[in-house]
Amino acid sequence: MNQKNNILFLGTGTSTGVPMIGCSCPVCCSADSRDKRWRTSAVVEYQNKKFQIDIGPDFRAQMLHYGIMDFDALLLTHEHKNHVAGFDDIRALNVMNQKRYPIYASKSCFDNTLEQFPYIAKNPNYDLVPKFDFHEIKGGQSFNHDGVDIMPIDITHGNLSILGFRFGALTYITDASLITSESIEKIRGTKILVINALRYEKHATHFTVNEALECIDKIQPEQAYLLHFSHQIGTHEEVSRKLPQNVFMAYDGLRVEF
Ligand SMILES: [Zn+2]
Ligand SMILES: [Zn+2]
Numbered sequence: 509m510n511q512k513n514n515i516l517f518l519g520t521g522t523s524t525g526v527p528m529i530g531c532s533c534p535v536c537c538s539a540d541s542r543d544k545r546w547r548t549s550a551v552v553e554y555q556n557k558k559f560q561i562d563i564g565p566d567f568r569a570q571m572l573h574y575g576i577m578d579f580d581a582l583l584l585t586h587e588h589k590n591h592v593a594g595f596d597d598i599r600a601l602n603v604m605n606q607k608r609y610p611i612y613a614s615k616s617c618f619d620n621t622l623e624q625f626p627y628i629a630k631n632p633n634y635d636l637v638p639k640f641d642f643h644e645i646k647g648g649q650s651f652n653h654d655g656v657d658i659m660p661i662d663i664t665h666g667n668l669s670i671l672g673f674r675f676g677a678l679t680y681i682t683d684a685s686l687i688t689s690e691s692i693e694k695i696r697g698t699k700i701l702v703i704n705a706l707r708y709e710k711h712a713t714h715f716t717v718n719e720a721l722e723c724i725d726k727i728q729p730e731q732a733y734l735l736h737f738s739h740q741i742g743t744h745e746e747v748s749r750k751l752p753q754n755v756f757m758a759y760d761g762l763r764v765e766f
């Protein structure tokens with residue numbers, strides 16, 4: 509069956525998630541389900557292949573909640589804990605689907621991820637470690653997974669160089685603090701842009717809402733979806749009202765076709 513290309517937002521919160529442990533602010537106490545945000549991650553179905561983007565601390569809960577039994581490949585944006593902490597849970601999928609998982613990431617992202625799981629590198633053939641095949645990718649050089657072309661895009665995240673991903677009409681970017689004009693050119697023409705916006709106040713390593721809007725203005729997609737929110741941004745309802753008419757706050761469980 510031919511599935512329409514689509515993205516399912518599995519998580520749209522920043523590293524702490526929303527609500528944040530110990531916080532009783534109006535956002536953390538909101539009864540609106542859209543204010544409950546797991547750590548940022550998504551699954552993109554493109555040309556009938558399923559690509560999991562990042563594997564954070566809520567990965568297991570996300571797979572169970574959305575009934576995701578399998579995917580074709582894992583793409584990593586960067587090695588921060590909130591994007592890779594669920595790595596060990598690949599084991600369950602290895603067992604249930606009797607296969608190894610292809611992982612696409614930059615060399616430094618992959619190395620730094622494995623460093624956080626030293627027992628895996630130490631004993632890769634041991635039964636109880638995740639089984640995967642790493643494929644190195646580089647920003648600006650498209651790669652092909654099983655007949656599907658994907659373009660990784662260089663993104664600046666504080667001092668770190670990380671990757672965004674373009675799937676034809678959809679570009680997925682998280683954790684940007686700067687996007688070079690060279691990368692902007694690679695994104696141009698995208699119809700749906702997913703881009704991070706932490707909060708309104710300035711932050712060293714993440715775009716604010718206004719910085720994300722400036723970036724959207726440069727790229728001119730038909731629609732843009734914001735993600736990777738802090739509780740400090742405000743509630744889904746109040747922030748949504750302030751956004752331009754083609755810019756939306758993503759929320760956990762939102763699916764968008766492209
Ligand atoms: Zn709060
Ligand atoms: Zn990060």
Ligand SMILES: [Zn+2]
Nearest residue numbers: 523588590683
């Ligand atoms: Zn992040």
